[in-house]
Amino acid sequence: MQSLRTRSPLSISPNSADPAQRSKAIHDLSKACQDWGFFLVINHGVSESLMENIMEGCYEFFNLTDEEKKAYEGSDVLDPIRCGTSFNTAKETIFFWRDFLKVLVHPDFHFPDKPKGFSELALEYVERIREISGELLRGISVSLGLEASYIHDVLNLESGLQVFVANLYPPCPQPELALGMPPHSDHGLLNILIENGVGGLQLLHNAKWVNVRAPPNSFLVNTCDHLEILSNGRYKSVVHRAVVNNATTRLSLAVANGPSLDTIVRPAPGLTDGANNPPAYTPMKYKEYLQLQQGNKLDQKSVLDRIRLQKE
Numbered sequence: 346m347q348s349l350r351t352r353s354p355l356s357i358s359p360n361s362a363d364p365a366q367r368s369k370a371i372h373d374l375s376k377a378c379q380d381w382g383f384f385l386v387i388n389h390g391v392s393e394s395l396m397e398n399i400m401e402g403c404y405e406f407f408n409l410t411d412e413e414k415k416a417y418e419g420s421d422v423l424d425p426i427r428c429g430t431s432f433n434t435a436k437e438t439i440f441f442w443r444d445f446l447k448v449l450v451h452p453d454f455h456f457p458d459k460p461k462g463f464s465e466l467a468l469e470y471v472e473r474i475r476e477i478s479g480e481l482l483r484g485i486s487v488s489l490g491l492e493a494s495y496i497h498d499v500l501n502l503e504s505g506l507q508v509f510v511a512n513l514y515p516p517c518p519q520p521e522l523a524l525g526m527p528p529h530s531d532h533g534l535l536n537i538l539i540e541n542g543v544g545g546l547q548l549l550h551n552a553k554w555v556n557v558r559a560p561p562n563s564f565l566v567n568t569c570d571h572l573e574i575l576s577n578g579r580y581k582s583v584v585h586r587a588v589v590n591n592a593t594t595r596l597s598l599a600v601a602n603g604p605s606l607d608t609i610v611r612p613a614p615g616l617t618d619g620a621n622n623p624p625a626y627t628p629m630k631y632k633e634y635l636q637l638q639q640g641n642k643l644d645q646k647s648v649l650d651r652i653r654l655q656k657e
């Protein structure tokens with residue numbers, strides 16, 4: 346797997362003092378986005394203890410009683426706090442071997458008030474993730490030949506949507522008959538994931554499933570549908586899934602970073618030209634896209650396929 350071994354995400358900042366290091370990092374970033382759509386960020390400056398404590402908070406949340414968790418169930422896909430099983434049990438006939446907690450944490454911060462202290466930790470964690478995501482998106486803008494602040498400005502990241510998603514996959518007696526999460530791509534711009542050292546994530550690369558691990562203290566980042574739209578298909582979102590095992594509980598924590606809900610997203614005009622490279626996706630408001638994806642069965646890249654203009 347491609348790994349982005351920068352000294353810190355800051356070293357890809359266009360304002361970095363060392364131009365050679367900066368251009369190497371941007372080149373690596375561009376290659377990682379094009380070749381794999383998944384990469385590791387190490388030496389990112391987020392403390393080990395914050396990463397451990399936030400995972401611990403997730404375990405404790407899932408260990409609350411069913412009664413306590415019921416208060417956070419939610420009903421609408423845009424409810425600020427939702428927890429449950431599978432992905433969307435209203436639409437699925439076969440459920441997935443997964444418990445989840447999904448919380449909207451930006452532009453307004455929401456969070457369950459239990460377990461004690463979890464909310465304060467989460468606030469600190471998602472702020473750090475937003476800094477890393479913002480820095481990576483500056484590098485990605487430059488790698489696409491755009492102004493460093495292009496993605497931030499055009500997609501209104503000042504009020505960008507950030508979603509905290511904890512996934513718990515308990516041991517499954519017949520793992521070969523079940524999936525934790527079905528093949529899908531993610532809706533936003535960049536997802537940033539950590540896990541508890543138990544494998545299970547797989548990505549589709551050249552029509553084969555490849556196992557992916559996020560080593561301790563690293564972030565596993567993947568490019569999502571709205572980066573594919575904005576880059577007019579240059580950086581594709583990658584289909585991935587979670588498999589389960591019969592021995593150990595797996596916990597993953599993904600933070601989704603996307604445009605603001607009211608932004609209409611379209612391919613960057615600077616990356617299209619009339620005849621040779623016309624816009625390949627219909628503009629759509631991010632909120633509508635999200636409602637379509639979260640309100641249905643999770644199915645490969647089905648929502649992106651609906652707005653694709655040139656069929657692949």
Ligand SMILES: O=C(O)CCC(=O)C(=O)O
Pocket residue numbers: 510512526531538545546585586587597599
């Ligand atoms: O658990 C995992 O590793 C995958 C989670 C995931 O794909 C997601 O939350 O979108």
Ligand SMILES: [Fe+2]
Pocket residue numbers: 529530531585
């Ligand atoms: Fe995902």
